[in-house]
Amino acid sequence: MKGEQSFPEHFAAAVELPVADPVKDADLRQAFDKGWEVIVWDDPINLMNYVVYVFQLVLHFDLKTARKHMLEVHHKGKSCVARDTREKAEHLLQQLQQRGLKVSVQKAS
Amino acid sequence: MQVLRHQKHLEIILFQPEAYLLKSSLQDIVRNYRADVEGLPEAVKKLWFSDHPAGDEEDYELWLEHLNDFRGGNSKLAERLIGELENIQNWPAVLSVSCSEADSLLTVVNDQRLYLAAVHEIGDLEKEMDEDWGKVIQISHKLALVQIQFLAGLMELMIAGLSGLEEL
Numbered sequence: 686m687k688g689e690q691s692f693p694e695h696f697a698a699a700v701e702l703p704v705a706d707p708v709k710d711a712d713l714r715q716a717f718d719k720g721w722e723v724i725v726w727d728d729p730i731n732l733m734n735y736v737v738y739v740f741q742l743v744l745h746f747d748l749k750t751a752r753k754h755m756l757e758v759h760h761k762g763k764s765c766v767a768r769d770t771r772e773k774a775e776h777l778l779q780q781l782q783q784r785g786l787k788v789s790v791q792k793a794s
Numbered sequence: 795m796q797v798l799r800h801q802k803h804l805e806i807i808l809f810q811p812e813a814y815l816l817k818s819s820l821q822d823i824v825r826n827y828r829a830d831v832e833g834l835p836e837a838v839k840k841l842w843f844s845d846h847p848a849g850d851e852e853d854y855e856l857w858l859e860h861l862n863d864f865r866g867g868n869s870k871l872a873e874r875l876i877g878e879l880e881n882i883q884n885w886p887a888v889l890s891v892s893c894s895e896a897d898s899l900l901t902v903v904n905d906q907r908l909y910l911a912a913v914h915e916i917g918d919l920e921k922e923m924d925e926d927w928g929k930v931i932q933i934s935h936k937l938a939l940v941q942i943q944f945l946a947g948l949m950e951l952m953i954a955g956l957s958g959l960e961e962l
Contacts, residue, residue: 729918730911730942731904731908732946732949734949734954735900735904738900738956779860785901785905785908
């Protein structure tokens, strides 16, 4: 590459290069792994319009998407409403759960 | 009962029996929010606290703390509305709530519906209201059904009032 300077060999040898740590690498991979699903489950008490309202408020769905997921919950018993890192998925779970929805987080299969 | 939208506020208009029911529901939920977790009925404990995302005890404590903060904020709003409902001079009563307060009020009202359903083991609300009404003997069970339906009506009107606002 133009203008690039190569380091003398003795200099490179003096620099301590980081050693790969398999445990930390695995933690990092998991932290950025967007394979965690937020599942909303059907229940007989929450109102359909309330579920739509909460989806719009917490998940920022438009009305059409919110209704689609609400109907999926109602007819199929559950709906995957988000897929993200574990931390973000758990944050969404908290937001949905504190508004009374039945929610779980699971690793995508 | 009526809910009107005025820019960033909702006006909840209530006649005396409705105001009484709402006040009573809000008083119940404030009491339940304040109750020690261990003192709550098992079904409510399971509903309100057990499906937490936390893995260990420390996380669970943080989760409880967060929930208590969230419900504490909602309790303050409920207490304010109870105070207003106790001092109504002219009927129908008009309660004014901002949009963010309306979101809290929806959560409070919904929590009370879930609480009643859990305590009275109400699984299929529509079936109980339509088919089983005559078979329900316990007055407390009937009262719970009426309260759940009344609060559902309030929630539907509030959601209709809120829809279309920027916050949504």
